[in-house]
Every structure is written in C-alpha cells, then in structure tokens.
Amino acid sequence: MTLAMEQSVSTASAAVARSRPSALSRFAPYLQASPLALILGGFLLLPILMIAVVSFWDYDFAAMYPDFLLTNYTDTLGSWVTWKTCLNTLKFAAIVWALTLAIGFWMAYFLAFHVRTAAMQMALFLICTVPFLTSNIIRMISWIPVLGRNGLVNSTLVQLGIVPAPIEWLLYSDFAVVLAMVHLYTLFMVTPIFNTLMRIDRSLIEAARDAGASGWQVLWNVVIPLAKPGMAIGSIFVVTLVMADFSTVQVMSGGQSASVALMMKNQMSLLQYPAAAANAVVLLALVLLMVAGILRFVDIRKEL
Amino acid sequence: MNREPRGIEFYVLAASFIIFVLFLYGPLSAILILSFQGENGGLTFPLNGLSFHWFANLFETQAVGDFGGSFRRSLALGLMVMAVTVAVSLLAGLAFRRKFRGASALFYLSVASLVIPSIVISLGIGVVFQRVGWQPRWYTSALGAHLTWTLPFGVLIMFAVFNRFPPEYEEAARDLGADSWQTFRHVVLPMILPSLIGVGLFGFTLSYDEFARSLMTAGTFNTLPLEIYGMTTNVTTPVLYALGTVTTVFSLLVITATLAVILFVGRRRARG
Structure with missing residues (x-):
C-alpha cells in the first residue's frame, strides 16, 4: 500500500517537474528514478546486506543471536556434502547450458532466417513464448504422466517390445531434472538469440555469398559471431536460473539429487537461517563470478 | 533471397522446430487430458472413463487445501x-x-x-x-x-x-x-x-x-x-492435474486477452 502511495506521489511530482522547464526539470530524472531505486534498495540491496551480516551470526533451534562467528562458513565449506552439492549444481548448469544453447540457437536461426513473412515469424515466436508465461511447477509435474513408471513413454516402449520392463531412470533421476530444466529454460535462450539474429544486416550475408562463401561458412564466419551477444545474454539467464533452482531438482529427482539452493531451502525450513545465509553468500559469489565471466563477451547496455 | 527454392537445411530445421513445439506442449496437453480422468482413474494413462470429478473435487476445500x-x-x-x-x-x-x-x-x-x-x-x-x-x-x-x-x-x-x-x-x-x-x-x-x-x-x-x-x-x-x-x-490423485488445467487455462486467457488488446491498440493507431 505504501508503495502505491509513494508511486502516486512521485508520479504527480514528476508530472509537475516536467511541466516547468525551469530548475525543477533537472531534478525530474531523479524523481522518476526514485521509485525504482527505493524498491530495489529496500527489497534487494538491504536483504542481501542482511544476509551477509546474518551469515556470521550464531543460532540454535529457536532463534538467531547477533555475533561474529566464522563457524557457519567453516561448517559449510569444511563439509564434503557442500562440495559435492556444488559440483552437482555446476554439472546441471553445464549440461543444461550446452543443450539450451544448441537448441535455442537453431530454433532462433530457423525463425530468423528460414521463416519468410514477418507475421509467420511473430506467430511462431509467440507459440514458443506462451508456455514460458504459464506456471513452472505445472510444467514440471506435467512430465509425470509422460515419464513415470506407467507413463506414456514406458508403456509405448514396453508394448512395442523395445524394452522388456519399464525404464526406471526416466523419472526421479538426473535425466528427468535436466530434461525438465531444458523444457523450462530454453525460451530464455531463444528470445535473446532471435533478437540479435533479427538485427543482422542481411546485406552482410549476401556479401559473404557473393564472395563465394558456402552456407556453412556464412553460418560459421558471419551469423554465429554476430549472434554472440544474444548467446551471452541467454547464457546469463540459463546459468543463473539453473544455479538458483531447487524446485525442479527436488520434484524431478524425487529427492535423490541436490543443489546448493535446495540445501539452503532445507536449512530454511529448519529455521537455520545463519547457516542458510552462509550458503547464500557462497551461491551468490559463485553466480556473480559466472555472470562476470560471461559479461566479458558482451556489453548489455549496447545490446538493448 | 525470397525466391530461392527451399534447401534441405530448411526441411531439417522445420522438422526440428515442430519437434521442439511438441516438446514444449506435449506434456502440458497430457495433464490437460488426464484432468478429465474418470473417478477411479489414476495419475497416468490410460483414461479410465471421462468425468469432471476432479474439477468438482478441486472446489471442495478439504480435498486440496x-x-x-x-x-x-x-x-x-x-x-x-x-x-x-x-x-x-x-x-x-x-x-x-x-x-x-x-x-x-x-x-x-x-x-x-x-x-x-x-x-x-x-x-x-x-x-x-x-x-x-x-x-x-x-x-x-x-x-x-x-x-x-x-x-x-x-x-x-x-x-x-x-x-x-x-x-x-x-x-x-x-x-x-x-x-x-x-x-x-x-x-x-x-x-x-x-x-x-x-x-x-x-x-x-x-x-x-x-x-x-x-x-x-x-x-x-x-x-x-x-x-x-x-x-x-x-496429493496422489488427478486433482493435481485439474488444478494444473485450471491455472494454465487462466494464464492462457490472460495472455490471449492481452495480445488482443495490443493488436487492437496497434490497429486503432494505424487507422487514427
């Protein structure tokens, strides 16, 4: 409610500022930017700082106690479970990244270069986008009747005599986790790559053809280098989403696999907030390092 | 460029695109169908009759929270x-x-x-x-x-x-x-x-x-x-799917309505 109030106040004051081209108009950008700054300050910066502080606190089964201890960090970094979980999360991130990049690029390439009318391009792109706007959890559980022990895939395979008994690793396995993640996150790759491909000047491709380049040479030497910014942005999305994921890992692995975020979630349900906060700092450091690595390939501000 | 005949690349990519769309929508349609599962039906195919039982079940507070x-x-x-x-x-x-x-x-x-x-x-x-x-x-x-x-x-x-x-x-x-x-x-x-x-x-x-x-x-x-x-x-009954169907249909309605409004606004601007 207070947010809405601040909102209307700043809208009004921004409008006043705009109508007078005097000294007030110099402040207009500050007034216009302040709601965003306030919201991100209060619900992003402050909570992150709080996590950093709390990660040094002491706790028991009932409460947290302000302190300056390193035990939360030594506990989590000294445990082989954490390292195994970290590696497992990175493994998911790497596999899902490679798959979504390959699928995303080819689908975007098809839309941008092989579909000939703009209306058809838009329609097919929307078909790809719509599932992204529906619930992730529903899309996850929709794999259960397909992959389950008596699911569509297994019963078809058994009936056709391809396998003697249902395959057990289709659901509640790492395979199911990766499949569901690719299903959930490929769109984040398609959209930015499609966006950069659409902006490639078609005369560059004609020039390459006229100069005698084959189809593959055009693709490898012209299209892919120009698509790199889109690939980088898509990679940032996919990598950060997979690194932060706990629900897909929990539901699709049936509790047999783990991720850093899932470890955090379990500590949170046991009210071990300082321990979860230490893991949050580790996860955050890991994610920011990966993003910084990807950002070396692209300037986002230029790409918008 | 537009007059060129379609090459083999086009057909391979078009086929992959169709598979991709099936991959996106296939599982969703599975739960859409299964939410009409008969009263004695389970979480997987085959359908054991058709009914609105699980949708009715959804609106009984005790059943699903x-x-x-x-x-x-x-x-x-x-x-x-x-x-x-x-x-x-x-x-x-x-x-x-x-x-x-x-x-x-x-x-x-x-x-x-x-x-x-x-x-x-x-x-x-x-x-x-x-x-x-x-x-x-x-x-x-x-x-x-x-x-x-x-x-x-x-x-x-x-x-x-x-x-x-x-x-x-x-x-x-x-x-x-x-x-x-x-x-x-x-x-x-x-x-x-x-x-x-x-x-x-x-x-x-x-x-x-x-x-x-x-x-x-x-x-x-x-x-x-x-x-x-x-x-x-x-929850181990198809009521889960009924809930999935209801929320997904709601999302689809919202998306369609919004796209219709965007189209309408665009048309009006083009005319005016």
Missing part, C-alpha cells in the same frame, strides 16, 4: 505487481533517457536483480522482516520480492523501447506548442502503449506463477504456486 483463497491472493498480488511494475518501469525508462548521477549504478542494480538467485532474495527479505518485527504478508513482503523479479524485465524493456524511440515526434510536438506533459500524454504515451501493455503482461504472469520468491515472504497464507508445490508432495 485452500484453492479458492490462494487463487484470489495470487490474482490480487499479480494485479498489484502489474500496476507497480508498469508505473515504476515507465518512470525509470523516462529517467534513463537523460543523464543523471547514479544512472549507471541503478541500471546495474536492475541487472543484478535478474541474476541474483530467487531463493537468496526470499531468505533476505524474510530475515529483514523478522529482525524488524514485521509479519511477512503476501501483500507486503511477497509484493516486494516479486517486484525484484518483474521490475528488471520492465526496466530493460522500457530501456530498449526508448533507445529506439525517434526524438523527431517530440520535437515536432514541441514546435507545435505542446508543453512537456501534453507531449508525453498525446505523443510519447500512445507510441509506447503496446510495450507498456507487454510489460504489464510480464508483471502479472511472472508474479502469478512465482514460487521461489514467495517461499519465505508470503506469510501465513499461501499463494497459488505455493499451494500447488505443497500438493506435488502429498
């Missing part, structure tokens, strides 16, 4: 997030058209908001509220948590829109004697309206489906995704 209440909360929260996202993104987009101190920092803070793991934000907001002594509520803490996810999308979209916005129209309006409010209201706003509606759609659907950010911020009363997540572990 508080479906009606959680739906109402998610709807209200989605609308609040939508309104704030549209207004704040628009203002920020206008601000970024000019130079101001801290612009760069604010821009990177928005980008950071996209990449910071959702569960970290959930934990952070939860702990802040606990320390201050406020009860987390879906309309305060969860609203803020959702905004950290929808605002960056809105701001980046507005940033992209204004980057491509031709300044000639505003100059013309000013030359004709319009003041800055009139220029904004009658020139800029109609031109960016379709993008703004798009930002609104993003704000609503992202919030309506958000789960991780609600985890520690929703307070005593569940939002719909939290309710569904709870059901995945303890």
Whole structure:
C-alpha cells in the first residue's frame, strides 16, 4: 500500500517537474528514478546486506543471536556434502547450458532466417513464448504422466517390445531434472538469440555469398559471431536460473539429487537461517563470478 | 533471397522446430487430458472413463487445501505487481533517457536483480522482516520480492523501447506548442502503449506463477504456486492435474486477452 502511495506521489511530482522547464526539470530524472531505486534498495540491496551480516551470526533451534562467528562458513565449506552439492549444481548448469544453447540457437536461426513473412515469424515466436508465461511447477509435474513408471513413454516402449520392463531412470533421476530444466529454460535462450539474429544486416550475408562463401561458412564466419551477444545474454539467464533452482531438482529427482539452493531451502525450513545465509553468500559469489565471466563477451547496455 | 527454392537445411530445421513445439506442449496437453480422468482413474494413462470429478473435487476445500483463497491472493498480488511494475518501469525508462548521477549504478542494480538467485532474495527479505518485527504478508513482503523479479524485465524493456524511440515526434510536438506533459500524454504515451501493455503482461504472469520468491515472504497464507508445490508432495490423485488445467487455462486467457488488446491498440493507431 505504501508503495502505491509513494508511486502516486512521485508520479504527480514528476508530472509537475516536467511541466516547468525551469530548475525543477533537472531534478525530474531523479524523481522518476526514485521509485525504482527505493524498491530495489529496500527489497534487494538491504536483504542481501542482511544476509551477509546474518551469515556470521550464531543460532540454535529457536532463534538467531547477533555475533561474529566464522563457524557457519567453516561448517559449510569444511563439509564434503557442500562440495559435492556444488559440483552437482555446476554439472546441471553445464549440461543444461550446452543443450539450451544448441537448441535455442537453431530454433532462433530457423525463425530468423528460414521463416519468410514477418507475421509467420511473430506467430511462431509467440507459440514458443506462451508456455514460458504459464506456471513452472505445472510444467514440471506435467512430465509425470509422460515419464513415470506407467507413463506414456514406458508403456509405448514396453508394448512395442523395445524394452522388456519399464525404464526406471526416466523419472526421479538426473535425466528427468535436466530434461525438465531444458523444457523450462530454453525460451530464455531463444528470445535473446532471435533478437540479435533479427538485427543482422542481411546485406552482410549476401556479401559473404557473393564472395563465394558456402552456407556453412556464412553460418560459421558471419551469423554465429554476430549472434554472440544474444548467446551471452541467454547464457546469463540459463546459468543463473539453473544455479538458483531447487524446485525442479527436488520434484524431478524425487529427492535423490541436490543443489546448493535446495540445501539452503532445507536449512530454511529448519529455521537455520545463519547457516542458510552462509550458503547464500557462497551461491551468490559463485553466480556473480559466472555472470562476470560471461559479461566479458558482451556489453548489455549496447545490446538493448 | 525470397525466391530461392527451399534447401534441405530448411526441411531439417522445420522438422526440428515442430519437434521442439511438441516438446514444449506435449506434456502440458497430457495433464490437460488426464484432468478429465474418470473417478477411479489414476495419475497416468490410460483414461479410465471421462468425468469432471476432479474439477468438482478441486472446489471442495478439504480435498486440496485452500484453492479458492490462494487463487484470489495470487490474482490480487499479480494485479498489484502489474500496476507497480508498469508505473515504476515507465518512470525509470523516462529517467534513463537523460543523464543523471547514479544512472549507471541503478541500471546495474536492475541487472543484478535478474541474476541474483530467487531463493537468496526470499531468505533476505524474510530475515529483514523478522529482525524488524514485521509479519511477512503476501501483500507486503511477497509484493516486494516479486517486484525484484518483474521490475528488471520492465526496466530493460522500457530501456530498449526508448533507445529506439525517434526524438523527431517530440520535437515536432514541441514546435507545435505542446508543453512537456501534453507531449508525453498525446505523443510519447500512445507510441509506447503496446510495450507498456507487454510489460504489464510480464508483471502479472511472472508474479502469478512465482514460487521461489514467495517461499519465505508470503506469510501465513499461501499463494497459488505455493499451494500447488505443497500438493506435488502429498496429493496422489488427478486433482493435481485439474488444478494444473485450471491455472494454465487462466494464464492462457490472460495472455490471449492481452495480445488482443495490443493488436487492437496497434490497429486503432494505424487507422487514427
């Protein structure tokens, strides 16, 4: 409610500022930017700082106690479970990244270069986008009747005599986790790559053809280098989403696999907030390092 | 280029695209069909008769927790997030058209908001509220948590829109004697309206489906995704699919309605 109030106040004051081209108009950008700054300050910066502080606190089964201890960090970094979980999360991130990049690029390439009318391009792109706007959890559980022990895939395979008994690793396995993640996150790759491909000047491709380049040479030497910014942005999305994921890992692995975020979630349900906060700092450091690595390939501000 | 005959590359890619679309929609249609499962049917095919039994089951409160209440909360929260996202993104987009101190920092803070793991934000907001002594509520803490996810999308979209916005129209309006409010209201706003509606759609659907950010911020009363997540572990009947069907159909209605409005606005602008 207070947010809405601040909102209307700043809208009004921004409008006043705009109508007078005097000294007030110099402040207009500050007034216009302040709601965003306030919201991100209060619900992003402050909570992150709080996590950093709390990660040094002491706790028991009932409460947290302000302190300056390193035990939360030594506990989590000294445990082989954490390292195994970290590696497992990175493994998911790497596999899902490679798959979504390959699928995303080819689908975007098809839309941008092989579909000939703009209306058809838009329609097919929307078909790809719509599932992204529906619930992730529903899309996850929709794999259960397909992959389950008596699911569509297994019963078809058994009936056709391809396998003697249902395959057990289709659901509640790492395979199911990766499949569901690719299903959930490929769109984040398609959209930015499609966006950069659409902006490639078609005369560059004609020039390459006229100069005698084959189809593959055009693709490898012209299209892919120009698509790199889109690939980088898509990679940032996919990598950060997979690194932060706990629900897909929990539901699709049936509790047999783990991720850093899932470890955090379990500590949170046991009210071990300082321990979860230490893991949050580790996860955050890991994610920011990966993003910084990807950002070396692209300037986002230029790409918008 | 358009006159060239289709090569083998086209057919391979077209076939892959069709497979990709089937991959996207196949599982969803499976639960759509299975939600009409007969009364004695289970969670997998084959269908054991057809019925609306599980939909009826959905509206009996005891069966699946508080479906009606959680739906109402998610709807209200989605609308609040939508309104704030549209207004704040628009203002920020206008601000970024000019130079101001801290612009760069604010821009990177928005980008950071996209990449910071959702569960970290959930934990952070939860702990802040606990320390201050406020009860987390879906309309305060969860609203803020959702905004950290929808605002960056809105701001980046507005940033992209204004980057491509031709300044000639505003100059013309000013030359004709319009003041800055009139220029904004009658020139800029109609031109960016379709993008703004798009930002609104993003704000609503992202919030309506958000789960991780609600985890520690929703307070005593569940939002719909939290309710569904709870059901995945303890409900073993097709009522889960019925719930999936209902929420998905609702999302599809919202998306279709929004696209229709965007088309309508575009047409009217083309005519007028």
